[in-house]
Amino acid sequence: MNPVDWIDVTTEKNHYSLDHFVVPDHYEEDVSSILIPHGVIMDRIKKLARMIVDNSQGPLVVCCVLKGGHQYFADLVDEIKKLRRINGTSVQLSLEFIRVKSYMNDTSSGGVKISLTDAELQEFKGKNLLIVEDIIDTGATMVKLLDRLALVEPKSVRVTSLLIKKTYRSNGYIPDYVGFAIPDAFVVGYALDYNEYFRDLDHICVISVSFKIIWDV
Numbered sequence: 001m002n003p004v005d006w007i008d009v010t011t012e013k014n015h016y017s018l019d020h021f022v023v024p025d026h027y028e029e030d031v032s033s034i035l036i037p038h039g040v041i042m043d044r045i046k047k048l049a050r051m052i053v054d055n056s057q058g059p060l061v062v063c064c065v066l067k068g069g070h071q072y073f074a075d076l077v078d079e080i081k082k083l084r085r086i087n088g089t090s091v092q093l094s095l096e097f098i099r100v101k102s103y104m105n106d107t108s109s110g111g112v113k114i115s116l117t118d119a120e121l122q123e124f125k126g127k128n129l130l131i132v133e134d135i136i137d138t139g140a141t142m143v144k145l146l147d148r149l150a151l152v153e154p155k156s157v158r159v160t161s162l163l164i165k166k167t168y169r170s171n172g173y174i175p176d177y178v179g180f181a182i183p184d185a186f187v188v189g190y191a192l193d194y195n196e197y198f199r200d201l202d203h204i205c206v207i208s209v210s211f212k213i214i215w216d217v
């Protein structure tokens, strides 16, 4: 993907005040600003769905990377279902769920655990896969997942991530379809969590320093 194809929200001027949007009271003290309002996320997903459908051939196995990717996956699949290819054909979808765990608190644990057995992975042989992830940070999780998937020889593998973090820790991996490039900060909301908190927040927000201090002691 060409970096100009994603929306860059890495600078301070991209942050919205909490007063400008509705944030549940139980999170008002815990986030410092809104980085991507829910409506902008939804509009961007329409465009990503259009790009995916335009570049797709044959039936598509859409794989949700749990847990953080579930909201993006649900909204993306809804949009893809509404669309047809340029030649007028509809896109046949099947849905799969992969649990991948790599983080404790807000730091990488180094290891990546994938929930599927070798037999379950074999189901992907010869299929067109679309992997749906919430965020690429270092890129380590996705590279490990792709290495594992390559062993079962899918016909094609494309990856979409709603977010990519601009960080010096990146291994250089860039997905095929990216929604937004974000700053090197820990973000929550739209199903992205901090120790299971904030999954019920609609906007993508930057966590407040005070919340982190309370959790990290």
Ligand code: 5GP
Residues within 6 Å of the ligand: 068, 102, 103, 108, 133, 134, 135, 136, 137, 138, 139, 140, 141, 142, 165, 185, 186, 187, 188, 192, 193, 194
């Ligand atoms: P990576 O292997 O690319 O460093 O990390 C990918 C995974 O780390 C994501 O799937 C996500 O679970 C978690 N992660 C990385 N950065 C963030 C962040 O800013 N917020 C949240 N909630 N999770 C993150």
